[in-house]
Amino acid sequence: MKSFWRDGDRVREVELKSLDGGRWRVRVDDSEFELAAERMPDGKLRLVGESGVTVAEVTPEGARRFVRLGVLDFVLERETGGSRRAVGGTHDGGMEAPMPGVVTKVMVVVGDEVAKGQPLVALEAMKMEHLIRAPRPGRVKKVAASPGQMVQAGVALVELEADAG
């Protein structure tokens, strides 16, 4: 059985095959190995492989899985259907709210020609002001933000017209 996991800005592919005696044949991207897995009474996984024994703790939270391996933590996100969309906030270069917050200033209106890196919207959340900048030069097609407005992460605040080229 195959599954896809977002790991930072890449998508990783995992294929599992159940073998006898709690053993698994695992393929992660291009690398294949075998593991014995045992669930301990506290819910942790005891993984025994060629390199030794590792205790893993997996906590699901929505599509995300928080994994602790030994003393290191990783966060992976389930990708359904192996889709490879970009991480929120970098979609089309970052005109989405990267965090929930309050819009403090809108610096462009529809029709404006903007240069790459030009500030478009100022967003404030949790003590920080964050400037959303144009990822490329272009003409503003839509502005979906107004000062004082509360926005959720991932909401597109400004849209640029499609590249002429």
Place this chain on the structure above:
Amino acid sequence: MFKKVLIANRGEITCRVAATLHEMGIRSVAVYSEADRGALHTRVCDEARFIGPPEARESYLNAEAIVRAATESGADAVHPGFGFLAENAAFAEAVEAAGLTFIGPTAAQIRAMGDKREARRLAEAAGVPIVPGAEGADGRALVRAANAMGYPVIIKAALGGGGKGMQAAHDAKHLAEAIEAAQRVAASAFGDAAVYVEKLLEHARHIEVQVLGDGRGRAVHVFERDCTLQRRHQKVVEEAPAPTLTADQRAIVTHAAVRLAEAVKYRGAGTIETLLTREGQVYFLEMNTRLQVEHPVTELVTGIDLVRAQLEIAATGKLPFEQHAIRRHGHAIEARLYAEDAARDFLPQVGTATRVRWPDGPFVRVDAGVESGDAVTVHYDPMLAKIIAYAPTREAAIERLLGALDDTRVHGVVTNLPFLRALLRAPAVRSGSYDTEWVEREFLAGFATLMRAPAPELALAAVAIAEASGAPVARSATPNGAARPIDPFAQLGRWRQQGLGE
């Protein structure tokens, strides 16, 4: 002494203040907003009062609702914690007007030190050197002043503090944008867009002195803290004593701090923040008229409970101890755990801290505001906890803190734990050779590379196997904390550490 104290705050500092109240046999009253119904700080206090909607403006910043809660609960004093209304003079006045004691300085002192321009004048009058700087009626005047002073400069909110809204500019070209951004944050955060400009002292260390004043002109210092490890002017790791401070420099900076506190007849606990330049000069930055986030490192090296000292000064008008009785021993270091994604430019994170495990062990202290199942919302500061370690030497304290961070697990919301662990392992941090800009100038690039590395294959295998083997991995809690994963020992609370549970 007071019989009942209302804590006008939330999160870890409310829990921290409540612990001292509990120890002193004083009843504690928490306040909470709609977003904090059932939050940890409401559970550790003897009672809790609802004060309003999630937006801080309508709850934790709502002086009227808080004073009403204090009066209705029969409290005889109010402890403001830090942040929110802690440095709001009108709130201190409202508390006193209701016949209650405000555990902190006088409203006039808050007002004077709250206007950073006025604070600079007071420091100068007390003979404490101030950072070269200028005020200006408008942006153009500030640009002129900056041009005259030379770059780089830093723009600060006149009524700001704590690093909030500060903007550095390295040349005239970026200054206008920096002034505008600083004014915007100042207006929204402090209700006044006024800003001033200071010379940005490069390669400096942030040294601050803890003082206690009796309100009648006597003050003592409780030594210094070094808070040089900062990111975007926000402290991340603090320690006491300051590792690079010479005995002479320590004498200069602590005496200057006491002089300023005595000159303004300061009442209660306060902190004088300074910059120590590479050349060994000390300059006054600002005075914070409240308990600091990083107060635990001072407590660990002196054995003084600063919250107890605040309560005693507020109740008696006397300093609880003389200067000669304040001794320092060993080294303490603190790391601030934030709900921030270090892999994505430290963006604040929200969610549910589904499974939380705090470290314990000898000489490790955790001041936490969340437990398993608690929500982290967009409405408040993303600091979840402070993890503090004490040891005889700095080296041993760092080792102990690293061990404690290894034992820390927060699942359900992304935290800056990987950043803290990497930071404390950096050779420059071990050797103490860094300044306030070092994290951004030298550390972050290498750290970002580390964060971009793919997760080990075993992590992916673990996730896929956990998924495939079906059994519930952990019960996911709902945001309001209704379905908490059950940890039987968590219910034992403070008895757990003493081994008296079950």
